[in-house]
Amino acid sequence: xxxxxxxxxxxxxxxxxxxxxxxxxxxxxxxxxxxxxxxxxxxxxxxxxxxxxxxxxxxxxxxxxxxxxxxxxxxxxxxxxxxxxxxxxxxxxxxxxxxxxxxxxxxxxxxxxxxxxxxxxxxxxxxxxxxxxxxxxxxxxxxxxxxxxxxxxxxxxxxxxxxxxxxxxxxxxxxxxxxxxxxxxxxxxxxxxxxxxxxxxxxxxxxxxxxxxxxxxxxxxxxxxxxxxxxxxxxxxxxxxxxxxxxxxxxxxxxxxxxxxxxxxxxxxxxxxxxxxxxxxxxxxxxxxxxxxxxxxxxxxxxxxxxxxxxxxxxxxxxxxxxxxxxxxxxxxxxxxxxxxxxxxxxxxxxxxxxxxxxxxxxxxxxxxxxxxxxxxxxxxxxxxxxxxxxxxxxxxxxxxxxxxxxxxxxxxxxxxxxxxxxxxx
RNA sequence: GGAGAGGUGGCCGAGUGGCUUAAGGCGCACGCUUGGAAAGCGUGUUUACCUGAGAGGGUAACCCGGGUUCGAAUCCCGGUCUCUCCA
Numbered sequence: 471x472x473x474x475x476x477x478x479x480x481x482x483x484x485x486x487x488x489x490x491x492x493x494x495x496x497x498x499x500x501x502x503x504x505x506x507x508x509x510x511x512x513x514x515x516x517x518x519x520x521x522x523x524x525x526x527x528x529x530x531x532x533x534x535x536x537x538x539x540x541x542x543x544x545x546x547x548x549x550x551x552x553x554x555x556x557x558x559x560x561x562x563x564x565x566x567x568x569x570x571x572x573x574x575x576x577x578x579x580x581x582x583x584x585x586x587x588x589x590x591x592x593x594x595x596x597x598x599x600x601x602x603x604x605x606x607x608x609x610x611x612x613x614x615x616x617x618x619x620x621x622x623x624x625x626x627x628x629x630x631x632x633x634x635x636x637x638x639x640x641x642x643x644x645x646x647x648x649x650x651x652x653x654x655x656x657x658x659x660x661x662x663x664x665x666x667x668x669x670x671x672x673x674x675x676x677x678x679x680x681x682x683x684x685x686x687x688x689x690x691x692x693x694x695x696x697x698x699x700x701x702x703x704x705x706x707x708x709x710x711x712x713x714x715x716x717x718x719x720x721x722x723x724x725x726x727x728x729x730x731x732x733x734x735x736x737x738x739x740x741x742x743x744x745x746x747x748x749x750x751x752x753x754x755x756x757x758x759x760x761x762x763x764x765x766x767x768x769x770x771x772x773x774x775x776x777x778x779x780x781x782x783x784x785x786x787x788x789x790x791x792x793x794x795x796x797x798x799x800x801x802x803x804x805x806x807x808x809x810x811x812x813x814x815x816x817x818x819x820x821x822x823x824x825x826x827x828x829x830x831x832x833x834x835x836x837x838x839x840x841x842x843x844x845x846x847x848x849x850x851x852x853x854x855x856x857x858x859x860x861x862x863x864x865x866x867x868x869x870x871x872x873x874x875x876x877x878x879x880x881x882x883x884x885x886x887x888x889x890x891x892x893x894x895x896x
Numbered sequence: 897g898g899a900g901a902g903g904u905g906g907c908c909g910a911g912u913g914g915c916u917u918a919a920g921g922c923g924c925a926c927g928c929u930u931g932g933a934a935a936g937c938g939u940g941u942u943u944a945c946c947u948g949a950g951a952g953g954g955u956a957a958c959c960c961g962g963g964u965u966c967g968a969a970u971c972c973c974g975g976u977c978u979c980u981c982c983a
């Protein structure tokens with residue numbers, strides 16, 4: 471979330487930036503600043519009351535030690551008024567702090583200066599398109615047909631055992647899945663990202679830290695018995711490693727990666743877009759996360775974009791990169807690049823990666839700082855990106871690399887799968 | 897699931913309800929000492945907020961949350977985590 475300090479210092483800039491999201495923050499921010507000024511006055515009064523009350527207590531302590539019980543009793547009688555006063559002030563403080571905190575939680579991150587003011591996905595800016603345009607003539611099977619014919623993925627079996635959106639992968643389909651995960655992890659390893667296998671469930675504190683709670687509560691599977699949530703992305707456990715941590719400046723940038731299944735309720739998604747692998751409740755993803763110094767974080771973002779680019783190049787998939795407009799960006803991001811692969815059979819773009827810089831927005835919620843040489847602490851910048859999300863990559867591989875007799879696995883990937891082709895049944 | 901023990905600063909570790917934000921040690925930083933190093937000596941070494949031009953001053957925090965008390969690291973209740981034993 472945004473800090474009070476930043477609202478005090480650059481109120482107008484933040485209001486203007488938030489307008490790119492079509493989020494009118496003026497009223498909320500002015501209210502917050504008002505409450506904050508009350509809060510400071512209240513704290514000054516409270517501190518003063520407690521100081522006086524502490525002084526009396528010390529005096530009583532001294533008298534008791536000297537055995538002057540009667541004098542102590544006299545002073546004791548004076549403390550009651552301070553106690554009443556401090557209790558009241560504490561309640562006021564708490565109320566103001568809660569009010570401020572709640573209001574701050576509902577203000578999204580201020581977009582970076584380069585982000586444009588569009589309203590939705592149509593206003594995103596294409597900043598790159600790969601050269602390898604896919605051409606498919608009469609062999610144009612969508613991936614769900616291929617997956618069924620070749621017995622790679624069984625959607626119906628998943629629907630029986632669990633529900634729609636929880637497919638089984640089998641045979642070469644499962645091996646392709648495993649190969650991709652390993653391939654992505656090896657590339658991340660080469661890129662200097664330390665691999666983690668994190669828990670697949672998280673507590674509410676972690677959900678708050680990365681910004682899934684309270685705003686996107688409905689998107690996560692929740693187990694109220696244990697107050698745990700299924701992770702919607704490895705971003706949550708990986709980034710929360712650094713919750714309540716002060717890192718050493720020399721340790722930055724910190725680079726983490728991890729493969730996890732991701733669980734999303736996808737409430738309200740129906741129809742054509744959810745066919746096959748296009749939208750699932752459980753899917754696999756390799757995620758990369760970085761903690762960076764503020765001055766370096768946009769270079770870091772570029773390097774993460776390059777990393778994802780390298781993966782898509784190696785998989786020989788036609789893709790484009792979009793810089794999201796204000797209206798299409800996630801709540802917590804300051805800048806986001808989406809990667810989309812072209813599905814020749816479906817004739818549409820499929821989002822396979824989202825790479826974002828959150829600047830200090832998550833760091834504030836996480837309380838993650840670093841200490842510089844002069845001993846001062848500063849908020850880190852957090853970033854993350856999918857590298858990559860599997861289902862749509864699988865869809866694009868099956869659809870774009872199909873020919874008369876089957877699917878050709880890209881050269882870079884084949885060693886990880888253990889086969890070079892998936893042949894159609896004869 | 898049951899029984900017990902425990903959670904104190906970067907780390908180890910002491911702590912009798914008041915003189916304890918916290919002894920002592922280690923580590924770290926700076927200085928002195930030295931030809932140089934080690935040892936030794938000295939000084940410093942948490943975080944957040946409020947206040948102040950600054951020096952500084954104030955408040956809070958000893959796993960978390962409540963409570964008792966003029967006053968809680970210390971006493972009481974609840975939670976949580978770790979360890980040991982049992983199932």
